[in-house]
Amino acid sequence: MQxxxxxxxxxGFDMSNKKQRAKGRALVGMVFQYPDYQLFDETVYKDISFGxxxxxxxxxxxxxxxxxxxxxxxxxxxxxxxxxxxxxSGGEKRRTALAGIIAMYPKYLVLDExxxxxxxxxxRAVLEMISEFRSQLGCAVVMxxxxxxxxxxxxxxxxxxxxxxxxxxxxxxxIFNNADELNEMGLEPPFASxxxxxxxxxxxxxxxxxxxxxxxxxxxxxxxxxxxxV
Amino acid sequence: MVSVNNVTFxxxxxxxxxxxxxxxxxDGEIVCIVGxxxxxxxxxxxxxxxLLIPSSGTVTVNGMDTADEEKTLEIRRxxxxxxxxxxxxxxxxxxKEDVAFGPENLGVPTEEMIVRVDDALKAVGMESYADSAxxxxxxxxxxxxxxxxxxxxxxxxxILDEATAMLDPMGRRDILNIVKKLNKExxxxxxxxxxxxxxxxxxxxxxxxxxxxxEMEGTPEYVFSKGDExxxxxxxxxxxxxxxxxxxxxxxxxxxxxxxxxxxxxQLCRSLSKN
Amino acid sequence: MFKDITLGQYFPADSxxxxxxxxxxLVLLVMYITAVFIVKDLWVFGLVIAFMLFMTAMSxxxxxxxxxxxxxxxxxxxxxxxxxxxxxxTGTELFAWKFIKxxxxxxxxxxxxxxxxxxxxxxxxxxxxxTTPVSLTEGIERLLSPLKIVRFPVHELAMMMTIALRFIPxxxxxxxxxxxxxxxxxxxxxxxxxxxxAKAMLPILIPLFVNSFRRAEELALAxxxxxxHGGEGRTRLRKLKFHWRDLFAVLIMGAxxxxxxxxxxYYSFDSYIAxxxxxxxxKA
Numbered sequence: 001m002q003x004x005x006x007x008x009x010x011x012g013f014d015m016s017n018k019k020q021r022a023k024g025r026a027l028v029g030m031v032f033q034y035p036d037y038q039l040f041d042e043t044v045y046k047d048i049s050f051g052x053x054x055x056x057x058x059x060x061x062x063x064x065x066x067x068x069x070x071x072x073x074x075x076x077x078x079x080x081x082x083x084x085x086x087x088x089s090g091g092e093k094r095r096t097a098l099a100g101i102i103a104m105y106p107k108y109l110v111l112d113e114x115x116x117x118x119x120x121x122x123x124r125a126v127l128e129m130i131s132e133f134r135s136q137l138g139c140a141v142v143m144x145x146x147x148x149x150x151x152x153x154x155x156x157x158x159x160x161x162x163x164x165x166x167x168x169x170x171x172x173x174x175i176f177n178n179a180d181e182l183n184e185m186g187l188e189p190p191f192a193s194x195x196x197x198x199x200x201x202x203x204x205x206x207x208x209x210x211x212x213x214x215x216x217x218x219x220x221x222x223x224x225x226x227x228x229x230v
Numbered sequence: 231m232v233s234v235n236n237v238t239f240x241x242x243x244x245x246x247x248x249x250x251x252x253x254x255x256x257d258g259e260i261v262c263i264v265g266x267x268x269x270x271x272x273x274x275x276x277x278x279x280x281l282l283i284p285s286s287g288t289v290t291v292n293g294m295d296t297a298d299e300e301k302t303l304e305i306r307r308x309x310x311x312x313x314x315x316x317x318x319x320x321x322x323x324x325x326k327e328d329v330a331f332g333p334e335n336l337g338v339p340t341e342e343m344i345v346r347v348d349d350a351l352k353a354v355g356m357e358s359y360a361d362s363a364x365x366x367x368x369x370x371x372x373x374x375x376x377x378x379x380x381x382x383x384x385x386x387x388x389i390l391d392e393a394t395a396m397l398d399p400m401g402r403r404d405i406l407n408i409v410k411k412l413n414k415e416x417x418x419x420x421x422x423x424x425x426x427x428x429x430x431x432x433x434x435x436x437x438x439x440x441x442x443x444x445e446m447e448g449t450p451e452y453v454f455s456k457g458d459e460x461x462x463x464x465x466x467x468x469x470x471x472x473x474x475x476x477x478x479x480x481x482x483x484x485x486x487x488x489x490x491x492x493x494x495x496x497q498l499c500r501s502l503s504k505n
Numbered sequence: 506m507f508k509d510i511t512l513g514q515y516f517p518a519d520s521x522x523x524x525x526x527x528x529x530x531l532v533l534l535v536m537y538i539t540a541v542f543i544v545k546d547l548w549v550f551g552l553v554i555a556f557m558l559f560m561t562a563m564s565x566x567x568x569x570x571x572x573x574x575x576x577x578x579x580x581x582x583x584x585x586x587x588x589x590x591x592x593x594x595t596g597t598e599l600f601a602w603k604f605i606k607x608x609x610x611x612x613x614x615x616x617x618x619x620x621x622x623x624x625x626x627x628x629x630x631x632x633x634x635x636t637t638p639v640s641l642t643e644g645i646e647r648l649l650s651p652l653k654i655v656r657f658p659v660h661e662l663a664m665m666m667t668i669a670l671r672f673i674p675x676x677x678x679x680x681x682x683x684x685x686x687x688x689x690x691x692x693x694x695x696x697x698x699x700x701x702x703a704k705a706m707l708p709i710l711i712p713l714f715v716n717s718f719r720r721a722e723e724l725a726l727a728x729x730x731x732x733x734h735g736g737e738g739r740t741r742l743r744k745l746k747f748h749w750r751d752l753f754a755v756l757i758m759g760a761x762x763x764x765x766x767x768x769x770x771y772y773s774f775d776s777y778i779a780x781x782x783x784x785x786x787x788k789a
Contacts, residue, residue, distance in 0.1 A: 030689035036719075037679075037686040040711035050708065054691030086715060090267055100690060117314075117395050119266040119425045121464030146398045149469065186400035191469035191491070198495045204502070213473045221482045223502060281726055303732050311730045318720050319727035323639055323671050330742035332731040337738045347742065365674040379731060 026055065029106025029139075033113040035097035039085040044075070044096050047085050051104040062103075069103035072136065073129055091122045095129075102133060109133060110142045115150055127154055152176060152190035152211045160187070173209035192216045231257055232278055232309065232387060232419075237287035239273055247273040249442035250287070257386070260413055260420045262430040262450075265439030266464035271423045274439070275391040278421065279309040291387075307336060310380030314392040316372030325367075325375055326351065326360040332383040343382075350381040353416075354408050370401020377408060387419040388412065395425060406432070427454070428468040431489045438465070451487040470494045515637050521750060522564035522635040527644025529751040530632050536758045537628045540765055541621055547613055548778065549768045550620055556761050557627050566634050574630035575623070582619055589615035597783060609779050640743075642666045647745060660736025668724070676717065683712050 032038060041047040048069055052062040070077050073095040080088075085096050094114075101109065111130070115123045127150060134141055145151055151158060151172065158175040160168040162185060168175055176182070176193040183189065193211040200206050204223065210216050232255040239248040247270045255261050265271040276282040277289045280296035291309055294301040310332075313319050322328045326347050333343045351357040354374040364372060373393055380388060390409065394402040406429060412418045422429060430436045436453040438446040440463045446453055453460070457467045457475055467475070474485045474494055485497035517523075522530075544550045561571060575582075595610030633641070646663035653659050687708045688694070694705050 025689065026691070028689070030686070032682065032686045036716050037683045037712055038690070040687075040708045040715075050692075051690040054693065104690070119464060120427070120466035121266055186398070188399035191473065194491055195470075195473060195495065198491055199498065202495060202499050204499075213476050216473065217476050217480050217482055220477065220498070220502070221480055276726070279730055281729060303734065306730055306732045311727075313723060313727055313730075315720075315723060317675055318723035321671060321724070321728060321731075322667055324637075327639065327742055331728075331733070334739050334741055335732040335734065337740050340740060340742065340744050343740065343742050363674075364671070365678075376727075383732065 026104075027107040028110060029101035029104050029108070030110045031098055031101050031112065031114060033116050035090075035093040038097045038100060039093060042084060043082050044070075044085050044088070045081040047096060048100045048103050051100055055104060065103040065105070066099075069099035072102055072132060073099045074125070075099065091118065091125070094118070094122075094126070098126075098129065102137070105137065106139055108140045108142060110144070112144045113146070114143065115145065115147055123150065130154065146187060148176070148182070148188055148190045152192070160185075172211055176211035177208050231255065232289070232291050232421075234274070234277065235288050235290070237277060237284040237289060239277070239282060239285050246442050248277075248284075251442075251444060252287075253437060253444065253447075255387070255419060255421055257419055258413070258417045259435065260410075260422070260433045261435045261437060262433035263421065263423045263437045263439060264425065264427065264430055264465060265445075266425075269439040269463075270442040271439045272391055275311065275389055275421075275423050278387070278389050279306045279311055281311075303336070307332075307383050308385055309387045309389060310377075310383060310385035311389040311391060312373065312376045312380060312393040314395050316369050316376060316396065319376050319379075320364045320372060323363055325356070325362050325364060328364060328375060329378045329382050332379055336383060346382045346384070347378075350378040353381055353412065354378045355404075368401065369397050370404050373397065373401065373405055374408065377405070377412075381412070385418070387421065389421045389423070391423050392425065393422075394429065402426070402429075427460075427466050428470075430454075431468050431470075438463070450489055454489055455487065516566055516570055516634040518565045518635075520563060520565040520635070521754075522560070522566075522631065524748075524750065525635075525754055526745055526747055526751050527636050527640040528648050528745060529747070529754055530636055531641075531644050531648055533754060533758050534628060534632050536755070536762060538625065540758075540762045541624045541628070543762070544765055544769070546769050546773060547616060549765055550617070552764060552768065553624055553761070554620065557624055560631055561627065564631055564635050566631065570634060571627055571630055574626055578622065578626065582622060585622070586615045586619050589618050596779070599786065609782070638670045639667070642670070643741075643743070643745065660739075664736075672720070675720075676713070679716060680709065680713055683709050 039047055041050060045066060048066045049062050052065050057065070066081075067077055070080065075092065075095050080092070080096075085093060088096060098114075109130075114126050114130070118126065130141055130143070131154060133139060141154075143151065143155065155172055158168075158170065158172050159166055160175060160182070167185075176189050179189040179193045179197040183194075188194075190211045192213050192215065196206045196210045196216055206216075206219060206223075210219060234251055234253050237248055237251045238246065240246045249270075251270075251274065263271050263274065273282065277284060277296065278291070280289075280302050283297050289296045291305045294305055296302070296305055320328050321331050329347045329350050330343055333346055338346065347360075348357065351360055354377050356371065356374050356378060359367065359371065359375075364375060367375070376393070377388070388409070390405075394405050397405065409420055409422070410432060413420050422433065424430065430453070431450050433450055436446075436448065436450050437444055438453060438460065445463060446456065446459065454467050454471045457471065460467060466472070468489055470488060470490050470493070474488055477483045477485060477498075483498055483501040485494055485501065488494040488497045525533075540553055540556075544553055561568070590607060590611050591605060593611040593614045594606060594608050596608045596613070598606060598608050599612070600607040636644070642663050645666070646659055649657070649659045649662075684694075690708075692705060692708050694702065694709075696702075697705065
């Protein structure tokens with residue numbers, strides 16, 4: 001995809017320049033919403049090795065990376081390596097797709113709606129995996145999502161897009177401060193920040209910037225004690 | 231009334247998707263079926279209108295057995311199903327013609343069909359899109375068209391088989407509101423199959439499925455008071471209940487059985503000002 | 506990116522041609538093609554061309570849209586013209602130089618072939634430009650419905666066309682997304698010889714096929730859930746109705762065919778003109 005105007009650079013590589021684009025792409029790993037867009041090969045092993053092979057790595061290196069990627073996404077090598085990606089369950093497919101990108105050791109990992117269509121346990125597992133990649137591989141993660149609760153749990157920085165423009169940017173606490181504004185845009189702010197804003201409306205003095213259950217509970221506990229003293 | 235009597239179903243590869251399920255859905259009720267991926271809930275959904283026939287046991291819709299091929303059309307008219315992927319259930323290239331697809335198959339006369347299509351599109355708030363091309367609509371709008379397509383057959387029961395799973399929060403909210411309205415105003419029985427626990431809060435009854443059998447059944451209040459049991463089978467509680475549990479555990483406040491943001495805020499107000 | 510493609514190049518406008526019943530338009534197209542093929546006289550062809558322009562005017566389609574339909578033929582038309590001009594060797598010789606010979610027959614044939622192609626393309630484009638794919642499908646289904654007697658699956662054919670029209674945009678969009686996903690994994694689609702490139706397409710084609718099969722399965726379930734059981738006992742939301750204008754249009758087209766036949770029977774403009782040209786060249 002090319003911008004119609006402006007310039008996208010990845011670590012200084014101009015993405016509109018054909019030669020530099022390839023180098024830029026190698027740094028960015030992109031995982032799309034549906035794993036079915038990506039899986040194609042006979043076995044899980046071959047599918048995951050597609051990316052690393054395209055990077056012209058030695059076969060030992062490819063093998064090492066595939067094994068590591070499978071371990072990171074929680075797919076048992078002996079059980080899954082020789083399976084066809086098409087006979088996997090939805091969650092396993094997603095793990096395979098993720099592994100296919102992880103094995104390329106991207107410096108930046110871009111995830112487009114990684115949690116869509118998963119059950120609660122699946123969502124938790126994917127979130128945990130993502131933070132694991134960050135700590136183990138040291139890659140930066142860009143997550144595109146409309147699940148504010150997921151974002152609240154994992155992001156350092158949030159950009160809110162509206163009609164193709166950056167509408168707001170900041171830390172989660174800055175962004176989720178204004179629950180009503182996000183609500184109007186059709187986005188659902190994290191539950192804790194909606195709750196905080198509802199309580200404020202009811203006359204409670206809840207400090208701004210609360211967006212997790214933990215913070216809200218702590219604040220309400222203090223509130224309760226404060227009330228005791230009065 | 232739909233009743234499922236001791237139904238077992240196994241796929242060709244031998245695994246039991248449903249294992250001795252019995253349940254009844256009464257007229258005018260909203261029932262929510264929750265369960266993790268592969269718990270058998272979608273297989274169950276396909277039983278309700280005879281897309282799948284039980285390996286053993288029976289499913290009856292108003293006394294008609296789904297295994298009776300002569301009754302299939304009438305059962306499918308009475309029980310409408312909206313599926314997960316909005317793209318894969320729209321058949322034609324113009325919205326109103328798609329809504330008319332069901333009535334066309336039933337042989338409804340043209341004059342009546344025009345009225346039904348209009349009414350159905352109005353009921354889901356899509357009347358201004360009657361002449362649009364479906365592929366230009368958003369996911370939520372497509373699902374509304376799919377619901378309208380069912381309404382045009384004048385069903386008694388609407389099954390939503392993870393119909394909100396692929397939608398954004400706004401699309402999900404729209405669909406929920408429409409379904410609630412249809413239940414209230416047209417007394418349509420609703421069976422919602424979902425992975426989003428907050429959608430189950432509005433149900434009259436919640437059925438929790440796990441590995442092909444019913445794990446738990448009861449009012450949302452009851453089911454969501456069993457947070458740990460739900461989490462043990464890969465599910466969760468609605469966000470309000472999650473906060474409620476935490477507040478109770480930390481000894482901040484006991485908010486009873488609040489399940490929505492409003493209820494919880496209400497309870498919190500009361501309990502904190504009591505202090 | 507593919508969201509705004511229009512299928513079947515329908516051009517929305519309010520004209521007599523747009524309002525004609527699709528069945529009428531299909532019949533008209535068949536009659537028109539007949540007229541184009543029975544013309545043997547180059548000058549009578551003028552009548553057909555005049556009629557073609559008349560139809561275009563009636564449809565209120567801008568000429569630029571007709572030219573657009575001609576675009577794929579911009580190489581073929583001149584090629585056909587030249588081939589016929591040089592290869593056909595009937596009639597009197599007009600010009601000869603070494604192995605190149607141009608004859609009266611060649612000139613006639615060259616003009617004929619080009620005019621015929623233009624007339625055919627304009628005619629059929631007028632049909633698709635003035636008729637939505639949906640009503641076109643419906644028109645075909647109704648027109649062919651007598652074939653049901655001989656067990657020809659008319660309804661099934663129409664249903665297939667409808668579904669194809671419905672899913673082409675969806676599949677194009679999906680192909681686009683798959684392509685991006687594989688490019689992001691370093692797939693190289695642009696270099697290498699033809700075999701290498703064909704092989705490089707596999708990571709795109711396989712997911713596309715797998716997804717299409719799943720789509721087809723889900724669509725079948727959705728259609729069954731909506732009581733689909735073939736064409737038997739089906740009613741339609743839109744009833745096609747013939748109007749006076751439909752009869753009128755068929756009569757005019759009939760007049761064209763009659764005119765062509767009569768003119769050709771009693772006059773032979775070609776022979777007059779050919780004689781005149783030859784006289785001018787002093788070869789008679």
